[in-house]
Amino acid sequence: MPEDISERRKNSKAVDSNGPIEVTCAIIEKNGQVLAAQRGPAMAMPFKWEFPGGKINPGETPENCIIREIKEELGVEIQIKTMLPPSSHSYPDLYIRLHPFVCRITHGRIKPAEHHAVQWTAHDRLLALEWAEADVAVVKSYLNYRIGKQGI
Numbered sequence: 001m002p003e004d005i006s007e008r009r010k011n012s013k014a015v016d017s018n019g020p021i022e023v024t025c026a027i028i029e030k031n032g033q034v035l036a037a038q039r040g041p042a043m044a045m046p047f048k049w050e051f052p053g054g055k056i057n058p059g060e061t062p063e064n065c066i067i068r069e070i071k072e073e074l075g076v077e078i079q080i081k082t083m084l085p086p087s088s089h090s091y092p093d094l095y096i097r098l099h100p101f102v103c104r105i106t107h108g109r110i111k112p113a114e115h116h117a118v119q120w121t122a123h124d125r126l127l128a129l130e131w132a133e134a135d136v137a138v139v140k141s142y143l144n145y146r147i148g149k150q151g152i
């Protein structure tokens, strides 16, 4: 087998056997809009849009993770309204499972500590943003959830 293919097999096996990296993200709602966050130039996937959040620490619940991450990244406290089904995605070098939480802000003013920009976005504008690949399924799942609630 040519060396590059065998290397690729080895790498993909390593990714599979380790399982996905578990990541939480917050779909923060306010007045019929949702907060989208833009990754910075020095991050992986520069300038792509995502939902704020991050990796679950060992021993941490997804709920505690999202509350911690939002405090760290945006400086606000949130209340979880509901969670949407987890969504897995394989990037060429990264296999993640996103756990989306629909939330609202209970205390504080947003001060982005890590993102290039944040933007309140109307539901009908969400799909126009250039999302990190894994988030497209999350946005669609959220829009279906809103349709189900007839609140869109």
Ligand SMILES: Nc1nc2c([nH]c(=O)n2[C@H]2C[C@H](O)[C@@H](COP(=O)(O)OP(=O)(O)OP(=O)(O)O)O2)c(=O)[nH]1
Pocket (backbone or CB within 6 Å): 023, 024, 025, 043, 044, 049, 050, 051, 052, 053, 054, 055, 094, 096, 098, 132, 133, 134, 135
């Ligand atoms: N927080 C967040 N991460 C996302 C989303 N979509 C998506 O593909 N990701 C990826 C980007 C990162 O590789 C990983 C989240 O980890 P993180 O937020 O703790 O990591 P990070 O970008 O600061 O990067 P690093 O720690 O890997 O250097 O999941 C999303 O909507 N929110």
